[in-house]
Amino acid sequence: MEQVEKKPGANPKNRREKLEFRGKGLAGTGCAGSGSKSRLNPQDPEAGAGVNLGVRLGDLTLPNPVMPASGTFGFGEEYAPFIDLNRLGALVVKTITLEPTPGNPPPRLMETPGGLLNSIGLQNPGLEVFLREKLPYLRRFTPPLIVNIAGRTVEEYGELAARLGAAEGIAALEVNISCPNVREGGIVFGTVPEMAARVTAAVKGQTRLPVIVKLTPNVTDITVVARAVEDAGADALSLINTLQGMAIDLETRRPALANIVGGLSGPAVKPVALYAVWRVARAVKIPVIGMGGIVTARDALEFLLAGARAVAVGTAGLVNPGAIIEVIDGIKTYLQEQGLQDVNELVGALQI
Amino acid sequence: MQKLEAEVVASIRIGPDICLLRLKAPAIAATARPGQFVHLRCGEGLDPLLRRPLSIHDSGDGELTLFYQVKGRGTAWLSRQHPGSKVDLLGPLGRGFTLVSGRRLALVAGGLGMAPLFFLARRARELGNKVDFFYGARDRQGLHRLEALEGLGIRLFIATDDGSAGFRGPVTALWEKQLKANSYDRAYACGPRPALAAFASLAAAAAVTAEVSLEERMACGFGACRGCVTALRDSRGEKYYENVCTGGPVFDAAAVCWEG
Ligand SMILES: Cc1cc2nc3c(=O)[nH]c(=O)nc-3n(C[C@H](O)[C@H](O)[C@H](O)COP(=O)(O)OP(=O)(O)OC[C@H]3O[C@@H](n4cnc5c(N)ncnc54)[C@H](O)[C@@H]3O)c2cc1C
Ligand SMILES: Cc1cc2nc3c(=O)[nH]c(=O)nc-3n(C[C@H](O)[C@H](O)[C@H](O)COP(=O)(O)O)c2cc1C
Ligand code: FES
Numbered sequence: 001m002e003q004v005e006k007k008p009g010a011n012p013k014n015r016r017e018k019l020e021f022r023g024k025g026l027a028g029t030g031c032a033g034s035g036s037k038s039r040l041n042p043q044d045p046e047a048g049a050g051v052n053l054g055v056r057l058g059d060l061t062l063p064n065p066v067m068p069a070s071g072t073f074g075f076g077e078e079y080a081p082f083i084d085l086n087r088l089g090a091l092v093v094k095t096i097t098l099e100p101t102p103g104n105p106p107p108r109l110m111e112t113p114g115g116l117l118n119s120i121g122l123q124n125p126g127l128e129v130f131l132r133e134k135l136p137y138l139r140r141f142t143p144p145l146i147v148n149i150a151g152r153t154v155e156e157y158g159e160l161a162a163r164l165g166a167a168e169g170i171a172a173l174e175v176n177i178s179c180p181n182v183r184e185g186g187i188v189f190g191t192v193p194e195m196a197a198r199v200t201a202a203v204k205g206q207t208r209l210p211v212i213v214k215l216t217p218n219v220t221d222i223t224v225v226a227r228a229v230e231d232a233g234a235d236a237l238s239l240i241n242t243l244q245g246m247a248i249d250l251e252t253r254r255p256a257l258a259n260i261v262g263g264l265s266g267p268a269v270k271p272v273a274l275y276a277v278w279r280v281a282r283a284v285k286i287p288v289i290g291m292g293g294i295v296t297a298r299d300a301l302e303f304l305l306a307g308a309r310a311v312a313v314g315t316a317g318l319v320n321p322g323a324i325i326e327v328i329d330g331i332k333t334y335l336q337e338q339g340l341q342d343v344n345e346l347v348g349a350l351q352i
Numbered sequence: 353m354q355k356l357e358a359e360v361v362a363s364i365r366i367g368p369d370i371c372l373l374r375l376k377a378p379a380i381a382a383t384a385r386p387g388q389f390v391h392l393r394c395g396e397g398l399d400p401l402l403r404r405p406l407s408i409h410d411s412g413d414g415e416l417t418l419f420y421q422v423k424g425r426g427t428a429w430l431s432r433q434h435p436g437s438k439v440d441l442l443g444p445l446g447r448g449f450t451l452v453s454g455r456r457l458a459l460v461a462g463g464l465g466m467a468p469l470f471f472l473a474r475r476a477r478e479l480g481n482k483v484d485f486f487y488g489a490r491d492r493q494g495l496h497r498l499e500a501l502e503g504l505g506i507r508l509f510i511a512t513d514d515g516s517a518g519f520r521g522p523v524t525a526l527w528e529k530q531l532k533a534n535s536y537d538r539a540y541a542c543g544p545r546p547a548l549a550a551f552a553s554l555a556a557a558a559a560v561t562a563e564v565s566l567e568e569r570m571a572c573g574f575g576a577c578r579g580c581v582t583a584l585r586d587s588r589g590e591k592y593y594e595n596v597c598t599g600g601p602v603f604d605a606a607a608v609c610w611e612g
Binding site: 071072073074078079081082094102103105106107108109110111113114115116118120123266267295315317318319320321322 | 353354355393398399400401402403442568569570571572574575576577578579580581582583592593612
């Protein structure tokens with residue numbers, strides 16, 4: 001889980017994030033991803049072959065059930081040199097905050113056995129820059145665009161929802177509640193069912209876009225928060241966000257991350273994520289997007305069996321930018337091998 | 353920038369824990385610029401999970417050469433790869449050094465920081481620059497590739513902390529002495545952060561345009577995760593975080609926030 005809040009003593013004036021001059025021409029490297037391509041293109045392995053990969057998350061229809069996980073996909077353009085963005089089930093961007101967020105001091109990363117610990121601190125250029133400079137690029141692609149948002153107060157969530165709801169080209173909002181409420185002593189919104197419900201209601205009250213609430217696993221009983229959020233009007237849930245953890249450097253006897261605490265992701269968290277998805281999917285009626293440690297199509301299929309209607313690939317994409325495409329292709333191959341016509345047949349099909 | 357499987361042409365140990373790795377990667381070698389790096393999978397399974405960033409030490413004839421220290425599990429795995437085996441890599445990544453021609457250049461390498469400066473020295477010579485190469489290490493055993501360096505047609509200045517070869521003391525002190533006698537148009541450095549900070553302040557005092565290559569832990573290497581940032585100052589002196597993988601690893605020395 002990422003902290004919006006800075007370490008005590010850090011300069012609060014750093015609230016602005018300068019715009020990165022990212023290597024020129026990521027979009028212009030000629031390959032996949034630029035320009036829009038019809039989903040019916042016969043070369044698209046998703047089309048034809050009699051297998052349906054499409055899924056519905058309430059009013060949101062996805063061409064296939066596999067999307068990137070927020071924060072591991074930048075603003076899409078970073079992956080364009082490697083993959084065809086039009087093949088994804090959805091595009092999911094890094095958490096956007098109202099104002100630019102500078103993020104936590106480095107080091108922000110630490111590798112752990114089969115895992116990644118991060119303390120990025122929600123670094124993002126803020127809503128204005130997103131609308132002006134990132135959204136026009138993202139609109140060029142056919143998959144639905146899901147914008148992930150975070151606020152420091154309930155009102156900020158509402159304002160983000162209102163302003164993004166009024167923008168063109170956004171299919172849904174994903175609400176990151178794994179961040180602290182500055183009005184309530186920094187308690188993480190997603191750890192208190194009532195606070196999570198208030199955020200959900202505030203967002204729902206400001207937009208007609210489908211609202212996906214992203215749950216933190218750093219709670220005693222994730223189903224309690226899931227139900228509270230469902231009752232407050234969420235259209236879908238996504239889980240899990242990262243698990244809080246730390247790493248220590250024995251040589252220097254210091255924490256490996258400058259922020260001390262970070263969020264754990266990657267293969268190491270998969271069993272925890274799978275269990276959380278299974279429990280939540282049984283506790284609520286709204287669709288669930290499962291994530292946490294998915295690397296292969298097999299991993300993704302396990303999440304579907306556990307009850308996820310769709311899945312997200314995060315850390316695996318950082319290591320292999322083509323991982324998400326391999327997952328989509330692998331799901332399709334599995335369906336064909338199993339003689340199944342529709343991916344929806346697998347959702348919640350776990351035999352107990 | 354692309355992802356490919358490169359064949360190992362040669363893997364040579366040139367010191368107790370130092371390796372040279374030659375990879376066949378024509379697509380990357382064709383566009384690689386000094387200061388850029390590649391990001392390598394160092395293992396087959398899920399652990400170690402992340403790629404390892406290594407500078408391009410030399411490039412030409414469809415090959416990349418990497419110069420690295422065996423440090424932990426990833427580089428140990430890499431050192432066990434034999435000719436013919438394949439290595440999964442992304443590259444070329446990052447912004448390299450600014451290339452100029454017909455100038456007087458100082459290249460200052462601390463320890464493993466020699467890795468990217470070797471490639472820079474070669475290109476700089478090809479572009480008709482005069483190159484003074486300052487190379488420092490803890491001791492004589494920490495100096496590598498001296499003959500190859502001399503073969504590039506540069507002036508080589510050596511420093512060791514214990515005086516076992518060349519000047520006794522930090523390489524930045526050796527550079528400082530030459531800085532007074534020569535007027536360099538540009539200076540470039542790579543090495544441990546304290547040495548780079550000293551380099552940057554000497555360059556600033558002498559009004560020499562200077563670039564440094566920085567290191568940070570990385571996950572993606574292509575700008576998607578924001579994990580590899582370093583603090584910079586903009587023209588108004590305001591601090592901000594920039595990705596080392598895409599905004600760097602080479603930065604204007606005057607823009608780096610050395611205090612962190
Ligand atoms: C842009 C760039 C270029 C580099 N070029 C070279 C080079 O040419 N030659 C060379 O010997 N080394 C170079 N390094 C350092 C090299 O990446 C590390 O030594 C290597 O990642 C260590 O991996 P390991 O598994 O052997 O060690 P471990 O200590 O087991 O690695 C654990 C984790 O920490 C990371 N890590 C450890 N040390 C460093 C470091 N110094 N910088 C960044 N991440 C680190 C690893 O990538 C890994 O994620 C470079 C680093 C960067 C950022
Ligand atoms: C580097 C990094 C940055 C992340 N940033 C965000 C973020 O901005 N917002 C968010 O909701 N989740 C963020 N996450 C969490 C992921 O979206 C995902 O929930 C989590 O990593 C588990 O999936 P994985 O194991 O496939 O990575 C981030 C994860 C990583 C590794
Ligand atoms: S390593 Fe991911 S942004 Fe630099």
